Amino acid sequence: SPYRKLVDEIVKNLLRPNLIYDPQLTAQRKEEAAAKVETVYGTVRKGERIVEKGERITKVELEKLRTLAREQRGVSVNLALGVSLFVLGLLGVIAYYIYKFEPGIFDEYRKLLTICLSVLLIMGIARLIVIYGSGKLPMPELLVPTAIASAITAVLVGPNLAMLVSVMVGALLGIMSGKELDVAVEVFVLSFIGGMVAIYALSKLRHRRDLIMAGFYVSLSNIALVFGISMIRSDPLNAMAVNMLSGMAGGLAVAFLTPGLLPFFEYIAQATTDIELLELSDLNRPILIELENNAQGTYYHSINVARLAEAAAERIGANPLLARVGAYYHDIGKLKHPLCFIENQKGENIHDRLGPEMSARIIANHVRDGVEMAKKEKLPKVIQQIIQQHHGTSLIQYFYHKALESGRPVNEEDFRYPGPKPQTKEAAIIMLADAVESAVRASFGKGNPTYPEVRELVNKVISGRVEDGQLDESNLTLKDIKVIADTFVRVIMGMFHERIEYPEMEVRSDEVIPLEKARRRRRAGGG
Template sequence: MLGTVASLASRQVRRRAHFFRIMLITSLTCALFILLVENLKVTPPMEILTEVMFGLANGFVSILLTIGLLPVFESLFGITTDITLLELSDLNHPLLKRLAVEAPGTYQHSIIVGNLTEAAAESIRANSLLARVGAYYHDIGKMEIPEYFVENQLSVKSKHESLTPSMSSLILSSHVKRGRQLGEASDIPDDVLNFVEEHHGTMVQSYFFDKALKQGEEPSNIDKYRYPGPRPQTRETGIAMLADAVEAASRTLDHPSPARIDSLIQRIINDRFQSGELNQCPLTLRDLAKIKKAFAKVLIATFHHRVEYPQKLTDDEVQ
């Protein structure tokens, strides 16, 4: 019974301080249960008091042991708790601080992608905390060579202009593998590192593939220009794939009106859906409709000072 009460009380644990609330609930429940049972048995008052004290102590000790052993259980069974995710969401985490310094454009991109994924995950009742944290870390592999990624390029001339398309493709793909390595070195859990590996799926880097075709590359070599994958396996990583593409594409909108934003989001969702990139994650068409709506709301709020709304027609214009 005590275990059931503790389980129910711990469903929304988001901070270590919440353990003390669980401690109080379980201790009082245990004490009340003992008091009820012993009264029915007509146990002497002093014996009841002793057992009640042991019951209270049992609740306190159990929770203290849980707090101390939680990291061990997480590591042993490969479980990522909300507490760990909240710790990883701290923007002062060493990896995120390093990303902010070495690749500021990527950092800002990741924060916005985090907002998009969180809102979309909430709209379909997915794990919004995991979605946001995964988005924060999805591009950490870019920070060692940030100048090769467009969001960090300060000059008009791109570093890729002097490279072959195949080399450019390798550099872009490398951030996936390198991100996984950096994450593992910092003990980032697999549930978060899956966002690093899956946020591009097996998409073709169309810009460099088209450039290669113009230079005589055989169309059959298209796989050379694909990201290594795998494709998204969960709803959360599927959302992150869409959010990543939507945020990047939204930067190209000169006049981001609500209609243009809505059209852009729909086009990207259609592209990922039709290319089969979402085939391995359990997102439904209904989910995608809700995700689109959530994305639009966030982006319109992000561009609120730039968004162009249709002007209200005057009476003369109507006539």
């Protein structure tokens, strides 16, 4: 209509635009609005695969991975607390065992340091293998040579503590694997049994090649255990083969790494191994040759003491090799004044010209002289201790009674050895063997004593040491002492076995005939 057009013309002339579209300002406002919106997280279901190997990671996958990392960091606090409590519990068990059954180890901090370092070394190796082997091997934990810690502890400290170390290393490896509980238990079992195999294989270590053989036994054990576990789990053949090869490689690592690491840990522990004792048992060592040449009676006395001590130590579960070697060296101090000891005298007795106090002092000083010579020869500390303790604080009875006969006041302490008393079973056995051998030699010489005579003498000597309190600090039980006495009697009877008395013989160029028969021939004119 004409009015509508008129109104439109008037409005167009009067109205002006007051809102203009600005693209930059619009974009800025959008960003500000988006920033005010709270972040909404998606859901990742259990078992859902976030990204495939080789796929390009988008912002969505990246956010999921970042979220997963944050969640794992939160769980690791609980895990760390749990692992810490578990490890503290294991350490508490080991500490209690040492306190209860082997308290002397607390005084030997070097041995404790050896155990700690060996476990830390294996855990360090395990960490590297788990990190770089995960995703590449079904069970990379099988490559970890955990039995090394058990082997080193068994050789340098003892098999009982080595078993506890096997438990600790196996448990820590199972935790470190980060796998489900059933798999962690399998890892623990494999590690623990491997350690036990190594401990058993080294129970009678005599040569360094025994360390290599122990590793081979661990390797065979791993192969058998992995095969059994794989059969139970119905693993594919390729996974079974890879795991068996990994177990074999872990055992071989024990075989070749242990001999190389042992000298390092020997130095740290300052311990004497059976290998070193075997080297010291060589009778061609200079100090023993000197003993044979210059104190022959003492030398053969030491050989006999070694026979007695080794047999007794074997019977009561002590270290027979240590007992034998300790007996070889127990009297080396007599080299300083060999003719002052009756077994080396072939005529005049020097003590006939000395007072009993002076004689007792000379006799007692062979202990101090022996320790000094052992240090000079760089003999192990355990041998030095045996030399120092093999008489304890016992009484030098012959010269004590000789002093009493003089009628003068006598101080008994002047006629006792300086000590200390034997602190180990081996030192106590050598004390008893030394006293028994001397008494038997003095009582029977080269005769043929009867069994009751030997039994009575052995019991008398040992009872004297017991009543004097010389065995109080040695950990020997009454049962041990009885077994030792029985063993001494058996060995001594073998040393004094019956000999056949052969008739006198006359040697002729063509025959050997009894002398009495030869005389009858001469009387008969038969030549």
